[in-house]
Amino acid sequence: PGELCIAGDGVAKGYLNQPELTAEKFIDNPYGEGKLYRSGDLARWLPNGEMEYLGRIDEQVKIRGYRIELSEIESVLRNQPGISDVAVVALEVGGDKSICAYLIPANQEQQLDMSEIKNDLRDKLPEYMLPGFMMQIDALPLTSNGKLDAKALPEPNALAGQEYMPPRTKTEKVITDIFEEILGISPVG
Structure with missing residues (x-):
């Protein structure tokens, strides 16, 4: 496995007016003319000649078309009052990738107000x-060498910190049923 680098006629010579980013992402092509674009993706050649995508080299994920650096979200959350530590991961929830944040309060007896935290995040992060x-x-669950054990994190609860209001009419029931089916989350209120 290694970083996927791309070269050829369709690859730009760099980022317009961004020489630092160009120097980081475009390298001289050791196999020929021009430049190689460093994608940040981890890949490998398979014996049949196909390429297998293995994920990102960094902590960047792609959700709904946006490239997101999870450590940026962690940094903003760590600066929230009452939070001592945090882990942010991308998980499959209802068939889609979602950003999931696990928060450790500074005071173990304290119950964090998720709505207040999310409202504050809206001022500091884009909606996506x-x-x-x-x-x-x-x-946070840790491996034997002290790194985050993301597989040991609990399954996120879609309704945590939210007040559930069941559908009151036949129309609301039909609409919530549709959203439950599409989102793969139940119940939807």
Whole structure:
């Protein structure tokens, strides 16, 4: 496995008016003329000649067409009052990738106000970077070498911190049924 680099007629010579970013992302082509674009994607050749995409080299994820650096979200959350630590991951929820934030309160007896935190995040992050799910946990699960064990994080709860209001009319029931089916989340209020 290695970083996927792309060259050829369709590749630009760099980023317009951004020499630092150009120097970081475009390198001289060691196999011929021109430049190679460093994609940041991890890939490998398979024995049959096809290429297998393995993920990102950095912590960047793509959700709904946007490239998102999860560490940026973590940094903003760490600066929230009452939060001692945080982990932000991208998880499959209802068939789509969602940003999930796990928050550890500074005071273990404290119950974090997720609505207040999310409202504050709206002032600091674009809408597409807001976590779809936020969950308070006691501690981050760690591997034996002290890194985050993302697989041991609890499954996000779609209704955490939200007041559920069931449908009141036949029309609302039909609409919530449709949203439950499309989103793969139940119940929808």
